[in-house]
Amino acid sequence: MSAYGRALHALADETRRxxxxxxRTGPRPVGExxxxxxVSRPAVSQHLRVLREAKLVRERREGxxxxxxxxxxxxxxxxEYLDGYWGEVLAAFKSAAEREAKGxxxxxxx
Amino acid sequence: MSAYGRALHALADETRRxxxxxxRTGPRPVGExxxxxxVSRPAVSQHLRVLREAKLVRERREGxxxxxxxxxxxxxxxxEYLDGYWGEVLAAFKSAAEREAKGxxxxxxx
DNA sequence: ATAGACGGTAAGTGATAACTTACTGTAAGT
DNA sequence: ACTTACAGTAAGTTATCACTTACCGTCTAT
Numbered sequence: 001m002s003a004y005g006r007a008l009h010a011l012a013d014e015t016r017r018x019x020x021x022x023x024r025t026g027p028r029p030v031g032e033x034x035x036x037x038x039v040s041r042p043a044v045s046q047h048l049r050v051l052r053e054a055k056l057v058r059e060r061r062e063g064x065x066x067x068x069x070x071x072x073x074x075x076x077x078x079x080e081y082l083d084g085y086w087g088e089v090l091a092a093f094k095s096a097a098e099r100e101a102k103g104x105x106x107x108x109x110x
Numbered sequence: 111m112s113a114y115g116r117a118l119h120a121l122a123d124e125t126r127r128x129x130x131x132x133x134r135t136g137p138r139p140v141g142e143x144x145x146x147x148x149v150s151r152p153a154v155s156q157h158l159r160v161l162r163e164a165k166l167v168r169e170r171r172e173g174x175x176x177x178x179x180x181x182x183x184x185x186x187x188x189x190e191y192l193d194g195y196w197g198e199v200l201a202a203f204k205s206a207a208e209r210e211a212k213g214x215x216x217x218x219x220x
Numbered sequence: 221a222t223a224g225a226c227g228g229t230a231a232g233t234g235a236t237a238a239c240t241t242a243c244t245g246t247a248a249g250t
Numbered sequence: 251a252c253t254t255a256c257a258g259t260a261a262g263t264t265a266t267c268a269c270t271t272a273c274c275g276t277c278t279a280t
Contacts, residue, residue, distance in 0.1 A: 001124070005122075005124065005127070008118060008121045008122045008127075009122040011118045011122075012115075012118045012119040012121075012122035013267090013268080014111075014115065015268080015269095016268095017115070017118075024195070024198050029226080029227090030226075030227055030228090031225090031226065031227080039268085039269070039270090040269075040270065040271085041226090041227075042227085042228080042229085042269085042270080042271085043268070043269055043270080044227095045227065045228055045229085046228090046229090046268080046269085047268085048228095049228085063226095063277065063278075064225065064226050064227085064276075064277045064278065065225090065226060065227080065277095066226080066227065066228090070195075075192060075195060075196065078192055079192055079196070082185060082188055082189055082192065085134070085180075085185055086185065086189070088134050123237090123238080125238080125239095139256080139257090140256075140257055140258090141255090141256065141257080149238085149239070149240090150239075150240065150241085151256090151257075152239085152240080152241085152257085152258080152259085153238070153239055153240080154257095155257065155258055155259085156237095156238080156239085156258090156259090157238090158258095159258085173247065173248075173256095174246075174247045174248065174255065174256050174257085175247095175255095175256060175257080176256080176257065176258090
């Protein structure tokens with residue numbers, strides 16, 4: 001699966017977004033993250049793994065605990081994916097808006 | 111569910127992204143979209159509904175066919191969501207990177 | 221060394237969601 | 251009017267995925 005695919009899938013889940021958003025203010029250990037969430041600690045661990053594989057989150061051992069923090073790489077990947085669309089969409093949207101009445105593409109018959 | 115939640119969920123699916131990407135070059139009818147996809151036409155219809163509810167896609171009737179095109183609103187929503195993070199993340203990441211060695215937050219003991 | 225905290229992993233369960241085929245509706249063509 | 255093309259909807263199936271409890275490893279402290 002693509003990098004942005006993993007990131008999109010990771011952030012598609014509500015609970016996972018909650019975990020992710022609790023990292024906005026800075027690094028947190030797992031127990032801290034699970035404390036005020038409606039799911040169990042193992043569930044949070046599993047979500048963190050998905051987020052980590054999507055490069056949205058980093059883990060760092062500190063003694064007994066593991067501090068999770070936001071990894072900018074995943075966000076950057078997502079941003080680039082969207083920006084890639086943005087230019088094309090604006091162009092295609094503009095130029096195709098009035099042309100869509102007839103043929104529906106640039107590379108199609110008519 | 112939030113607007114960006116719907117958009118993230120819609121784009122999390124591989125097949126749905128394929129449909130979405132086929133609209134990059136301009137509007138297409140459903141049959142045209144389904145033609146070179148590994149799933150049935152009704153499946154594509156169902157995906158289009160999800161994309162439409164996420165405001166990622168628009169539908170426009172033209173005679174017998176329905177032309178689908180990209181709706182910039184969903185992309186914009188997503189962009190704003192990410193940008194909301196972006197500023198915070200860069201700031202928090204920078205300032206918290208070296209501080210994470212001790213207390214793990216801004217509002218915590220230690 | 222034993223105990224207690226922290227947290228990842230395994231295995232199983234239930235709900236969701238992506239697919240299929242069958243059906244319905246509508247617009248255009250003959 | 252009848253047929254054909256286009257596409258949304260219904261119903262049912264299967265696979266995925268988020269969750270649970272139970273278990274295991276590791277680090278710190280006593």
